[in-house]
Amino acid sequence: MTQRRVVFLVYPRFQVLDLAGPHEVFAQTERWVPEDEGYAVEIVAGRAGAVRACHGIDIAAGSGVQQCEGPLDTLVVVGGPGDREAVDDEELVGWVRAAAGRARRVASVCTLVMFVQRPGGQAQFSTQLAAQRPTRQPLRDVQAWVTDHLAEDLTVRVLAERAGMSERNFTRVFRAETGLTPAAYVETVRIEAARALLETTDTTIEAIARACGFGFAETLHRRFKRTLGVTPGQYRHHFSRSG
Structure with a gap:
């Protein structure tokens, strides 16, 4: 029996805990199973070498994606928090899609395939948002209000007014405490809400787009594709629990 190959992809400003926890789970199997029945764990990046995580810790990637x-x-x-920049790397995203396809075909027990920006499961995305919870109460209040008013105007001006700050100061403080700009945070929450509706309801994509603040199905389609690498219809096909 051969070892199962597990590949972790990292990029600048990745979250160390998101690597360390799962990596340790796979790596620790050597304590309980024969060497040839465990997991061969690899860390790869766009290029081999040191990759700096979001809090300044460098992790060594054994190889670049083109060598994997x-x-x-x-x-x-x-x-x-660096996943948005990673999504803009066409070479990296292309490799992820190709590698994910290979993983789905090869895995025989339980394949864990995550698209960029952590789709695959609502709880995973919610955990990422919770980890970026700010310490200042006005910002936490704004986050809670955003969740309940996704279909409304959520521009920086509106959010700054609710926080009692100037737009410039609100943007600076919000990014410092969450790792995201206000606009990026709003879109993240809207995407999460759309994912939840796609997973758990039969609501039309047009209605989901309106409810989550995207306005039109075409806009939701474009943002979903850019963020997750799949269309809303494809996501519902793979992850819907409503049927």
């Missing part, structure tokens, strides 16, 4: 070839059993795209 052949079949694999499990692909884990590590989460973190």
Whole structure:
């Protein structure tokens, strides 16, 4: 029996805990199973070498994605505030899609495949948002209000007024405490809400787009594709629990 190959993909400003926890789970199997029945764990990045996490810790990637070839059993795209920049890296995203396809075909027991920006499960996304909870009460109040008013105007001006700050100061403080700009945070929450509705209801995509503040199905489609790498319809097909 051969070892199962597990590949962790990291990128600048990834979250160390999102790597360390799952990595340790796979790596520790050597304590209980024969060596040839465990997991061969690899860390890869856009380029081999040191990759700086979101809090300044450097992690060594053993190889770059172009050197990570052949079949694999499990692909884990590590989460973190740098994932938006990673999504804009066409070479990296292209490799993820190709590798995820190989992983789905090769895995025989339980394949964990995460698209960029941590879809795959509502709880995973919610955990990422909770980890970026600010310490200042006005900002936490704004976050709570955003969740309940997704279909409304959520511009920086509106959010800053609710926090009792100037737009410039609100933007600076919000990003410092959450790792995201206000606009990026709003879109993240809206995407999360859309994902939840796609997973748990039969509501039309047009209605979901309106309810989550995207306005039109075309806008939701475009943002979903850019953020998760799949369309709302494809996501519902793979992850819906309503049927």
